[in-house]
Amino acid sequence: MEGQHAMNASVDIRSVSKSFGAVHALDQVSLSVAPGETLALLGHNGAGKTTLFRILLGFIAPDGGEAQIGGLEAGSRQARRMISYLPENVAFPKTLTGREVVELYAALKGVAKSEAGQALEKVGLGEAASRCCGTYSKGMRQRLGLAQAIVGSPGILLLDEPTSGLDPLSRQDFYQLIADLAGRGTAVLLSSHGLSELEARASRVAILRKGKLVADGPLGNLQRDARLPTRIRVKTAPADVETLHREFGGRRINGASVEVTCDPDEKMAILAAIHQRPGAIADIELIPPSLDEVYRHYSACEPGKEVRS
Numbered sequence: 001m002e003g004q005h006a007m008n009a010s011v012d013i014r015s016v017s018k019s020f021g022a023v024h025a026l027d028q029v030s031l032s033v034a035p036g037e038t039l040a041l042l043g044h045n046g047a048g049k050t051t052l053f054r055i056l057l058g059f060i061a062p063d064g065g066e067a068q069i070g071g072l073e074a075g076s077r078q079a080r081r082m083i084s085y086l087p088e089n090v091a092f093p094k095t096l097t098g099r100e101v102v103e104l105y106a107a108l109k110g111v112a113k114s115e116a117g118q119a120l121e122k123v124g125l126g127e128a129a130s131r132c133c134g135t136y137s138k139g140m141r142q143r144l145g146l147a148q149a150i151v152g153s154p155g156i157l158l159l160d161e162p163t164s165g166l167d168p169l170s171r172q173d174f175y176q177l178i179a180d181l182a183g184r185g186t187a188v189l190l191s192s193h194g195l196s197e198l199e200a201r202a203s204r205v206a207i208l209r210k211g212k213l214v215a216d217g218p219l220g221n222l223q224r225d226a227r228l229p230t231r232i233r234v235k236t237a238p239a240d241v242e243t244l245h246r247e248f249g250g251r252r253i254n255g256a257s258v259e260v261t262c263d264p265d266e267k268m269a270i271l272a273a274i275h276q277r278p279g280a281i282a283d284i285e286l287i288p289p290s291l292d293e294v295y296r297h298y299s300a301c302e303p304g305k306e307v308r309s
């Protein structure tokens with residue numbers, strides 16, 4: 001297998017359930033990731049994200065349902081060969097250099113050792129490659145974990161909270177790296193505990209709440225289907241603030257603006273009505289719901305509803 005790269009493969013999870021005693025860590029979860037797709041799996045602590053990864057890796061067996069990697073049963077030897085994994089709390093032997101760590105993983109995967117250098121360059125550890133990883137900062141250790149995961153261009157990449165130790169700038173580099181891999185056909189499944197973390201980088205978003213899948217779709221669809229209110233902020237002459245507030249309601253801000261909250265469907269009609277009324281308008285600002293609000297909506301809604309957009 002030396003130097004052989006994994007083929008494009010997909011992840012398929014059908015009605016997977018897993019309980020630990022009385023805790024339903026996963027309850028009838030169905031999810032798939034196609035080659036070239038990046039799926040972000042979101043959920044609060046304890047939602048079941050890591051359990052799903054461990055099932056895909058074959059570390060634990062589901063109580064019910066099926067998990068397949070490239071059409072093969074999760075955990076089988078061939079299925080495991082297609083997957084690279086970055087665990088939630090990654091730790092490496094402190095006395096090994098960054099290069100030695102990645103070479104070790106390359107050897108375990110049957111990938112040429114020479115690919116370690118490339119992987120380290122890609123994550124920005126080229127310079128630090130010959131230093132003991134015990135001297136690395138948290139962000140550098142996280143990037144080393146990523147180098148270990150991407151060495152050999154895996155068919156499937158499972159990343160459990162990969163951006164948690166990264167500053168915003170390296171987070172951008174991280175998503176660029178993931179996009180490059182996905183562009184070459186890798187199926188990427190990454191977990192995160194907030195939508196705003198993603199910076200709208202994932203092609204699809206799935207949200208787990210207490211073991212149940214409560215949303216699965218492109219981010220735009222999730223935003224639309226959440227039907228969260230948009231805020232319209234109108235800046236006008238102080239004399240007009242009162243009349244505007246009387247006609248449209250909402251709240252007054254600093255005696256200079258009125259902020260009206262409306263349903264997405266009403267937005268255009270309200271804008272037109274504001275435009276037609278007498279009185280000078282200095283500015284109109286539209287404030288759509290934030291990613292945090294969208295995430296809060298789904299992670300708090302009743303399981304079983306709003307699945308698949």
Ligand SMILES: Nc1ncnc2c1ncn2[C@@H]1O[C@H](COP(=O)(O)OP(=O)(O)O)[C@@H](O)[C@H]1O
Pocket residue numbers: 020023024025043044045046047048049050051052
């Ligand atoms: N080995 C285990 N033994 C007992 N309970 C577990 C075990 N693994 C996970 N759980 C429980 O299952 C639930 C889901 O955990 P986990 O998959 O780690 O969530 P997440 O990764 O989304 O934070 C939690 O309530 C957790 O305490």
Ligand SMILES: [Mg+2]
Pocket residue numbers: 049050051088160
């Ligand atoms: Mg976890």
